[in-house]
Amino acid sequence: MKKIFTRSSVDPGAKENFLNETLFHNANGYIGVRGCLEEGVPNGTDTMRGIYINGFYDIIPMKQAEMLCNFVDKKETMLNIADTMTVNCVVDGEIFDILTGLVIKHTRTLDMEKGITKREVVWEAPSGKQIEITSVRMTSFEMLSLFSIEYTVKALNFEGDVRLISVHNPDVTNYSDPSDPRLAAESMRNLDVKDIYADGESSIAIAQARTSGLRVCSLVHHALTAHDGAAVRSNATEILGKQGVYTGNVHLGKGSSVTLEKLCLFSDSVRAREPAGRAVRELDTVLSNGLPYYYKKQEAYLKEFWSNCEMEIDGDDDMQNAVIFNMYELLQSAAKDSHASIAAKGLSGEGYEGHYFWDTETFILPFFTLTNPALSKMLLRYRYSTLDKARENAGLLGHKKGALFPWRTITGTECSGYFVSGSAAYHINADIAYAFVNYYITTGDLAFMREAGMEVLLETSRLWMDLGCYNENGDFVLNVVTGPDEYTCMVNNNYYTNVAAKYNLCWTLKIHRLLREAGLLGDLDEHLGITDEELAGFGRAAEAMLLPYDEHLGINPQDDSFLSKPVWDLAKTPKDHFPLLLHYHPLHLYRYQVCKQADTVLAYFMFENEQSRDVMIRSYEYYEKITTHDSSLSTCVFSIVASRLGLKEKAYAYFGDSAKLDLLNTHSNSMHGIHTANMGGCYMAIVNGFAGLRVTEEGISLAPSLPKDWNGYKFKFVYRGRLLKVAIDKEAVTITLLAGDDLTIRVFGKWVGLEGKREKRIQMEE
Ligand code: BGC
Numbered sequence: 098m099k100k101i102f103t104r105s106s107v108d109p110g111a112k113e114n115f116l117n118e119t120l121f122h123n124a125n126g127y128i129g130v131r132g133c134l135e136e137g138v139p140n141g142t143d144t145m146r147g148i149y150i151n152g153f154y155d156i157i158p159m160k161q162a163e164m165l166c167n168f169v170d171k172k173e174t175m176l177n178i179a180d181t182m183t184v185n186c187v188v189d190g191e192i193f194d195i196l197t198g199l200v201i202k203h204t205r206t207l208d209m210e211k212g213i214t215k216r217e218v219v220w221e222a223p224s225g226k227q228i229e230i231t232s233v234r235m236t237s238f239e240m241l242s243l244f245s246i247e248y249t250v251k252a253l254n255f256e257g258d259v260r261l262i263s264v265h266n267p268d269v270t271n272y273s274d275p276s277d278p279r280l281a282a283e284s285m286r287n288l289d290v291k292d293i294y295a296d297g298e299s300s301i302a303i304a305q306a307r308t309s310g311l312r313v314c315s316l317v318h319h320a321l322t323a324h325d326g327a328a329v330r331s332n333a334t335e336i337l338g339k340q341g342v343y344t345g346n347v348h349l350g351k352g353s354s355v356t357l358e359k360l361c362l363f364s365d366s367v368r369a370r371e372p373a374g375r376a377v378r379e380l381d382t383v384l385s386n387g388l389p390y391y392y393k394k395q396e397a398y399l400k401e402f403w404s405n406c407e408m409e410i411d412g413d414d415d416m417q418n419a420v421i422f423n424m425y426e427l428l429q430s431a432a433k434d435s436h437a438s439i440a441a442k443g444l445s446g447e448g449y450e451g452h453y454f455w456d457t458e459t460f461i462l463p464f465f466t467l468t469n470p471a472l473s474k475m476l477l478r479y480r481y482s483t484l485d486k487a488r489e490n491a492g493l494l495g496h497k498k499g500a501l502f503p504w505r506t507i508t509g510t511e512c513s514g515y516f517v518s519g520s521a522a523y524h525i526n527a528d529i530a531y532a533f534v535n536y537y538i539t540t541g542d543l544a545f546m547r548e549a550g551m552e553v554l555l556e557t558s559r560l561w562m563d564l565g566c567y568n569e570n571g572d573f574v575l576n577v578v579t580g581p582d583e584y585t586c587m588v589n590n591n592y593y594t595n596v597a598a599k600y601n602l603c604w605t606l607k608i609h610r611l612l613r614e615a616g617l618l619g620d621l622d623e624h625l626g627i628t629d630e631e632l633a634g635f636g637r638a639a640e641a642m643l644l645p646y647d648e649h650l651g652i653n654p655q656d657d658s659f660l661s662k663p664v665w666d667l668a669k670t671p672k673d674h675f676p677l678l679l680h681y682h683p684l685h686l687y688r689y690q691v692c693k694q695a696d697t698v699l700a701y702f703m704f705e706n707e708q709s710r711d712v713m714i715r716s717y718e719y720y721e722k723i724t725t726h727d728s729s730l731s732t733c734v735f736s737i738v739a740s741r742l743g744l745k746e747k748a749y750a751y752f753g754d755s756a757k758l759d760l761l762n763t764h765s766n767s768m769h770g771i772h773t774a775n776m777g778g779c780y781m782a783i784v785n786g787f788a789g790l791r792v793t794e795e796g797i798s799l800a801p802s803l804p805k806d807w808n809g810y811k812f813k814f815v816y817r818g819r820l821l822k823v824a825i826d827k828e829a830v831t832i833t834l835l836a837g838d839d840l841t842i843r844v845f846g847k848w849v850g851l852e853g854k855r856e857k858r859i860q861m862e863e
Contacts, residue, residue: 098414100209100403100421105202115143115768120759121205121214122445123234124429126437127151127241128363129444132205132214135184135232135248139196145272145769147177148244149444149451152437153313153365154507155287155306159514167493169520172512174281175440175451176288176306177271179315181361183264184248186230189257191222193230198222209425210403212238212395219253227253229354239394241433242379244361247388251354258330259349261357265317265341267293267302272447272769278678280769281450288313293341295334299380300341303373314372316362318380321345327353358388367436402428405813405820406468408783412808419756420783423776426759427464430773431472437507438479442770449770452505452512455525455581456774458532459703460730464780466532467792467814470540477536480529481549483509484556491560494520499560500553502529517586517683521579523564526557527597531703534604539792541817546608547617554605555625558635561598565638572643580655582696583728584677584686588656590643593700596707602639606632644707652716653697653708664723665691676727676764692720694728695735702737702785714742721747726754729764733778740786740802748786749804755779784812788823792816798843799832801825803861816840821851829858 106113114134121132129149138144154173161168186193195203202219218230229251237243250259273284293302299318305311323329332345347355362380364372383391406424410417430443439457441449457476465473486509487500494501503511504519513519533550537543565575575598580591609632612618621627645654654660674680678693698720701713717738726732736751756779759767784790787810789800797816803809809826819837823830834840834851841850844859851857
């Protein structure tokens with residue numbers, strides 16, 4: 098099945114257009130370009146006209162009404178860096194605009210095999226002249242700094258003059274919405290244009306962020322090509338104020354057309370000493386290779402990407418398309434160099450200001466670790482590079498040792514203004530540690546644990562030791578923290594945090610032992626100040642870690658005080674009061690048993706061996722009744738755990754909610770950007786949920802089930818240098834080792850040997 102997502106509408110209303118800007122954005126992990134209409138939108142219509150660079154930011158003041166000790170007083174924010182997508186088309190004096198004249202066709206397509214978006218419009222001007230506009234856009238995976246537009250205009254029923262006016266505007270601001278805490282509250286002008294000049298068919302602009310001092314160069318190069326007898330009359334690039342403006346005048350015969358090729362190159366001082374110099378050099382390379390070369394490379398890159406993570410769902414095209422879309426968006430969002438990571442909204446919009454959260458390690462890295470471990474390694478390396486800042490952050494919060502990773506950040510500095518559900522979410526430390534361990538278990542890359550993993554595990558463990566203490570019963574307790582559920586804050590012994598910290602401590606010991614056994618420890622003990630006594634302390638704390646359990650209900654309470662609170666009446670809550678966070682004061686929410694998202698239930702997925710199935714089932718049913726799923730990180734987890742507990746219908750229902758969250762805009766905020774964590778969660782709901790894949794120290798195991806409306810599904814993944822394919826249908830699960838050494842895995846609890854390219858069929862079980 099072709100990996101194509103298309104939307105057609107002859108009435109591209111304002112609301113739909115705002116959402117389409119997100120869904121049809123182009124990104125390659127370095128730059129992201131919203132899918133805004135080239136000609137702009139009419140005044141008063143909502144639009145977020147943005148182009149972003151991953152990891153490029155300014156620092157803005159964080160206003161705290163009462164500035165208590167060591168509160169965060171400034172934050173990093175991702176900047177809109179330029180508008181290079183604007184093209185206006187004038188047909189014999191009439192300006193193309195979807196709200197005037199008649200839109201006969203308006204189709205947008207995202208081609209996930211070619212790595213391009215396409216917009217096709219047939220428009221009739223008020224005078225009756227009809228044109229066809231086709232715009233093809235790409236952010237190149239081969240040349241990360243390249244964003245291209247090919248804008249073609251064809252005269253359908255007339256002969257006449259067409260003028261194309263293309264704008265390069267580096268003088269831009271960010272989007273803001275004071276009514277939504279998930280967006281910047283004020284419109285910012287944080288970028289000053291330092292210089293803009295024309296050079297032949299190019300305009301080159303240098304701008305500087307006001308406080309961070311970071312510089313960015315945007316360069317736009319134009320070329321006009323006439324087809325089928327059309328004639329270019331004139332063209333020129335000029336600088337008008339702070340904008341570069343290119344004008345091309347063409348005479349079109351009936352049926353003839355003209356293409357404007359716009360090559361936009363971006364460079365920034367995070368990565369280049371002289372951004373302008375680099376952009377000019379890269380333009381030369383692009384010009385000498387030509388755009389068709391980059392289209393070819395784009396396809397080849399994606400062929401390789403899909404070959405490792407092919408996913409097919411037989412019998413449910415809708416879900417198949419949604420899942421493919423989500424995987425593609427993850428690829429678009431993930432940084433491809435070690436200067437950045439994956440923002441909560443990728444590079445598709447300004448929601449959450451381009452910040453990285455636990456979303457990356459907990460929800461997205463599992464996908465890359467199973468399909469593209471080299472990329473995972475780079476993203477982990479990025480986190481590792483921020484360890485010193487995490488040490489500083491721990492110090493600011495009063496810790497004498499260890500490191501605490503920030504709740505939200507770009508460079509590693511804490512950017513959360515509301516510490517209650519920000520800095521207090523200490524679990525992020527264990528989430529990052531978990532991602533390192535998961536990477537190790539899946540790849541066997543012990544050398545990387547020597548290089549980075551051990552230090553991260555050690556410093557996060559030290560923080561648990563500094564934060565925690567032993568209570569009168571000899572339990573190791575973690576007080577005043579916030580777990581994943583942001584409707585319950587600052588509690589003692591959040592089940593998820595405690596069990597994740599226990600895992601963190603245990604794996605610090607294991608990795609240390611593995612390094613010693615492999616003779617890789619070298620001078621690490623000395624270098625990091627590790628002593629036997631300290632390691633023994635980790636072991637004791639892990640063993641004694643308090644994991645809350647309620648005898649009466651037979652469940653794991655979310656924390657020490659959770660069950661003593663009244664239960665929020667969700668049935669009586671007006672429908673328009675969701676998400677609750679936009680309608681109730683946080684303190685009010687904190688006093689009830691009501692969850693924004695999976696918390697204890699998430700722990701059952703990640704640390705399933707800690708509890709019996711009965712406890713997990715009872716807890717699942719308990720939390721299900723009080724969870725609003727107001728966070729997009731929730732339904733995917735409820736789906737995975739439902740699969741694991743054998744609650745098949747629930748697993749499928751929650752999966753459906755997760756798979757289409759952005760396509761159907763079910764959280765009503767996809768206009769501000771995609772929800773990358775949910776997209777990773779959706780992948781896990783199939784692979785770790787339905788297929789029951791577990792990758793542990795003991796190896797791989799699978800226990801697949803088939804959603805009732807599906808005929809089957811297939812996926813691929815990599816494990817310790819091997820490529821495996823799993824195909825599930827009503828009768829059997831078929832596993833093929835496509836590449837790599839022979840392997841024994843467990844399917845439905847029984848050992849199965851896999852040898853080179855031979856399929857193994859195992860009967861499905863109930
Ligand atoms: C969720 C967090 C998440 C953040 C960014 C919030 O709504 O509660 O868990 O990290 O969004 O996606």
